[in-house]
Amino acid sequence: MSAELHVELPAEPGAAARSRRATGRWLASLCGLEAPCDAAADLVLAVNEAVSNCIEHAYRDGAPGTVTLRAHTTHSGGPGCAGFRVTVQVSDHGGWRAPPTDPGHRGRGLAMMRACAEDVVVDRGPSGTTVTLHRTLGRCPADRAS
Incomplete structure (x- = not known):
């Protein structure tokens, strides 16, 4: 196990799937x-949404760009x-890109991230x-078996 990712x-569109697999x-x-x-x-779902937003919104002018995904953990000493x-x-x-005032059937990404994570911070510059x-991980099946 590596403590960092x-x-x-x-x-590009395939990057969202790659981020889900790597994060999962x-x-x-x-x-x-x-x-x-x-x-x-x-948390994987929240990461997918954040990556998808980068792909769709950050490089609207058509210039190629990148998305960087970094993750790390801290451990409080709890079980598993x-x-x-x-x-x-x-x-x-x-x-x-500022969210539109009426997103129609879209524009729920940040709300979904907030529902899937304990804390979401957006820094734009x-x-x-x-x-x-x-996100603090819950008791995993391996923990319940012991």
Whole structure:
């Protein structure tokens, strides 16, 4: 198990799937499982949405860009995965697009991220946007078996 994850992705549609696989494998490895626990699966969903937003919105002018995914953990000493607090940062170097006042059937990404993570911070500036997600993992199946 590595306590850190770092993935550079091209800002293209296939990158969202690659981010899900990389994040899911990394989170599952924290507990030595093949699949992430429910709390980690929620975090994978939030990461997917953040990466998808970078792909769709950050590089609207058509210039090629990248999405950087970085994650690390701290451990509070609780049993198994229950003691892991995970921080994930998803960054781009593109421009910010303010959400429309009437998003229609779209525009629910930040709300979904907030529902799947304990804390979501969006930092936007002239050199890009970084979304930081925090989540404490719950008791994983491996913990319940012991």
